[in-house]
Amino acid sequence: MKVTVIALGYVGLANAVVLSERGFDVVAYDNDAAKIAELKKGKAPFDEAGLSVALYKNRKRISFTNDEKEAYTSSNVFFVAVDTPALPDGGSNLTHLNEVVSCVEKYVKEESFLVIRSTVPVGTNGKLSASVKSLSGARIHIVSNPEFLAEGRALLEERSPSRIVIGSNEKASRDLLRVLYRKAISSGVPYYEMDPASAEFVKYASNLFLALKISYVNELARLAEPLGADIGAVTLAMGADPRIGHSMTKAGVGYGGACLPKDGSALQREAKELGFRLSLVEDASLVNQTQPFFFYQKIVKRLGPLSNKKVAVLGLSFKAGTSDVRHTVADYFVKSLLKDGAEVRSYDPSAKARKAFSGLVAVSHKHIIASTLEAALTGADAILILTEDEAFASLDENKLLRAMSGRFIFDGRNLYDTRHFRYFDYVSVGRAEHKPR
Numbered sequence: 027m028k029v030t031v032i033a034l035g036y037v038g039l040a041n042a043v044v045l046s047e048r049g050f051d052v053v054a055y056d057n058d059a060a061k062i063a064e065l066k067k068g069k070a071p072f073d074e075a076g077l078s079v080a081l082y083k084n085r086k087r088i089s090f091t092n093d094e095k096e097a098y099t100s101s102n103v104f105f106v107a108v109d110t111p112a113l114p115d116g117g118s119n120l121t122h123l124n125e126v127v128s129c130v131e132k133y134v135k136e137e138s139f140l141v142i143r144s145t146v147p148v149g150t151n152g153k154l155s156a157s158v159k160s161l162s163g164a165r166i167h168i169v170s171n172p173e174f175l176a177e178g179r180a181l182l183e184e185r186s187p188s189r190i191v192i193g194s195n196e197k198a199s200r201d202l203l204r205v206l207y208r209k210a211i212s213s214g215v216p217y218y219e220m221d222p223a224s225a226e227f228v229k230y231a232s233n234l235f236l237a238l239k240i241s242y243v244n245e246l247a248r249l250a251e252p253l254g255a256d257i258g259a260v261t262l263a264m265g266a267d268p269r270i271g272h273s274m275t276k277a278g279v280g281y282g283g284a285c286l287p288k289d290g291s292a293l294q295r296e297a298k299e300l301g302f303r304l305s306l307v308e309d310a311s312l313v314n315q316t317q318p319f320f321f322y323q324k325i326v327k328r329l330g331p332l333s334n335k336k337v338a339v340l341g342l343s344f345k346a347g348t349s350d351v352r353h354t355v356a357d358y359f360v361k362s363l364l365k366d367g368a369e370v371r372s373y374d375p376s377a378k379a380r381k382a383f384s385g386l387v388a389v390s391h392k393h394i395i396a397s398t399l400e401a402a403l404t405g406a407d408a409i410l411i412l413t414e415d416e417a418f419a420s421l422d423e424n425k426l427l428r429a430m431s432g433r434f435i436f437d438g439r440n441l442y443d444t445r446h447f448r449y450f451d452y453v454s455v456g457r458a459e460h461k462p463r
């Protein structure tokens with residue numbers, strides 16, 4: 027069977043690859059010509075574990091195209107993964123989804139299925155189903171199939187998802203999706219069919235629960251320090267209760283990325299329109315927005331006046347394992363340091379993340395984006411760790427002593443035991459500061 031994947035970002039490209047691995051012939055379309063040109067050469071447009079190898083292995087079953095007509099006339103099943111960014115009022119910008127719907131209406135000549143993988147406001151499927159109308163008169167079914175993957179693990183999670191959620195009340199759509207997911211269903215992946223609004227809601231409910239967990243621990247971390255408690259010890263013992271668990275309970279400088287921040291504001295916006303206030307979601311978002319500020323105050327307090335201090339900022343993407351810099355906390359920290367007069371050497375192991383970051387914070391004589399870890403560390407008065415990259419979790423103290431001028435490590439991800447470093451002031455989140463012996 028042939029299927030078309032529309033929009034080849036983090037979600038769409040993982041979808042295209044895994045559909046081809048499951049034996050489907052995939053036409054993969056994006057309206058970004060440069061991205062398609064790279065993909066045609068076999069190059070991954072962003073960093074994602076296993077992506078380059080998977081693109082190579084499946085090259086015979088995926089054809090990449092930038093030709094709109096070819097994309098919309100090559101099959102009657104369209105998986106759609108366009109971005110749905112936040113509008114200034116917090117709502118979701120559905121411009122790209124509407125563009126896709128218009129193309130489907132224009133081109134399809136036979137009964138077709140539009141499977142929405144993008145995160146969209148609850149009720150979008152209902153509205154589209156009521157309004158969609160092909161020029162040819164062919165029936166168009168709208169199916170909700172929210173995506174739950176996490177960047178950095180996109181292919182792994184696409185191959186073995188925690189669950190598959192299908193939102194449709196129609197037999198034809200449900201039957202088709204069961205065929206498309208036959209292999210995953212038979213391997214035991216939980217498979218839930220429900221009405222479209224519930225399926226759309228599952229996505230927000232899941233993401234916002236993750237945001238709540240993270241912000242809950244980060245808020246506790248603020249209190250742990252003055253109380254003399256260690257948030258790492260607290261969450262370790264707390265998470266041993268299977269009702270709580272350990273995932274997403276690590277204190278840090280807050281979450282970023284293209285999903286959690288915007289999904290929180292989108293659902294709040296939708297609730298507000300209906301006269302509700304989602305106070306927990308609101309507070310989780312507020313804790314997250316202020317968490318970097320709390321950590322920054324510790325840097326200012328410990329490092330003193332920042333003017334001309336050299337700070338190596340490690341980790342520019344929003345989390346380890348991805349080159350995505352959307353809503354990265356590094357943006358806030360680097361801009362704040364520069365504003366306060368510091369000299370910043372920022373670094374990320376991903377060359378794509380470094381390039382993307384230069385679009386967020388301009389390079390200048392005060393801000394250099396180093397291409398190696400060593401270059402970032404040389405002459406630094408302090409290190410600021412912002413992601414959990416392996417390279418930052420295994421810093422060699424002797425090398426640091428030789429390379430750096432100062433003796434401060436600010437660890438925004440609690441990667442080390444508080445007593446790990448012998449000769450550095452080690453400052454982390456929700457734990458006692460450790461001074462050199």
Ligand SMILES: NC(=O)c1ccc[n+]([C@@H]2O[C@H](COP(=O)([O-])OP(=O)(O)OC[C@H]3O[C@@H](n4cnc5c(N)ncnc54)[C@H](O)[C@@H]3O)[C@@H](O)[C@H]2O)c1
Binds near residue numbers: 034
């Ligand atoms: N990134 C994640 O971790 C993740 C996880 C789950 C769900 N989601 C949701 O999935 C959706 C996609 O997210 P993403 O991070 O993959 O987006 P992205 O920004 O990485 O990619 C979006 C792609 O859509 C393309 N595009 C835009 N308009 C188009 C059009 N009219 N025709 C063809 N292509 C078009 C862009 O060129 C781009 O390549 C969003 O709704 C997001 O909330 C994302």
